[in-house]
Amino acid sequence: MPKHEGVSLSVIKRLPRYYRFLGDLLEKGVTRISSRELAQLMRLTASQIRQDLNCFGGFGQQGYGYNVAALHKEIGNILGLNNNYTIILLGAGNLGRAIAKHMDFEARGLHLIGIFDNNPTVVGQQIKGLTVANSTYLEDFCRERKPKAAILCIPKEAAHETVERLMSAGVKCFWNFSHYDLSLAFEDAVVENVHLGDSLMTLCYQINEYYSDGEEK
Template sequence: MKSISKAVISRLPRYYRYLGELKEEGIERISSGDLSERMHVTASQIRQDLNNFGGFGQQGYGYNVSYLYDEIGKILNLDKDHSMVIIGAGHLGQAIANYANFEKRGFKVIALFDKNPEVIGKIVRNVEVLDIDGLENYLNNNKIDIVALTLPKEQATKIADTLVACGIKAIWNFAHTDLELPDDVIVENVHLSESLMKLAYNYGEIENR
């Protein structure tokens, strides 16, 4: 099976979001042309993207919204549950723990960790903040799918090695650094400062024209 390009994957969650909205609006079917207008992408791209995974539509009819929504959900593994641990219980860690929609999609936060005694023991959305010293032991005794790293880069690098040693395969990295880990460990980076710099560049350009 030829692997799917990164560009395609990165568009799937957006399709999923729009289809969810269409579903909520009670719309049963949609053509690539109509969806293209809503999403401001070409109809060609929508059809090409979807056909990487199979023929979800029907000639002369279009796509069944509910069916396509479910299918994209399956592709994105949203039909399975994912246990998640958050390391770093500062505002960012707590923001993620509190975000209800993740749980709706099967992402279940089952523990937070921190080294700060002031937050250890605190309950965030029914989940206790545990002492980081117990992390290794915890990981060895619980099946964890995803670890979110919401702590400063100095600590993130070291903790990431521990995670890999404990067999963690998926890391959601908010620390401002690139983790250098083995190939079979997936890292998804959220670099907020880089996002903000892009914004600074782009609005600077607008001002000068």
């Protein structure tokens, strides 16, 4: 898969949404769609969709639109969803357990191969067919199994040391729920931050705007 240099993060972040909407269209038996129709469905502009897809070569035909199945497959290839990258999870508390049990990793290009925690009451438990291992064995596991990424569901204060250990063991990519800004301390790391609190505050702002006149709408 060639690298796509210069593609903005905002475009990349829209790709999963395109993939999801196209998947829904496939399930409904839709075989082709115009950029205008897709724009109406996704509440974007047709120009925005064409610009986004042109970053990767463009896939439509003038007068025909997009072949839904082909475009869905191409976006999946761009996202790397067929590569089955191995990933591990650090932190088997409530959040980590929920992610391990309910996230469909395989449908998103990943394969969960290990779960780690340092809580003796959690170590040894089974989660989705995997035994939670003691974090003491993290480096040995990484060097043997060579996971490509790690999910961090650990306290903020534990994040820096944990990432140092992972980076030294060859893991450079992180799905980060720890609220510790890894990219500031680890410039070579690939990081996707998930700030649930920030998302909730964004909702709070929108609620505040919605009710800003002081009367319930």
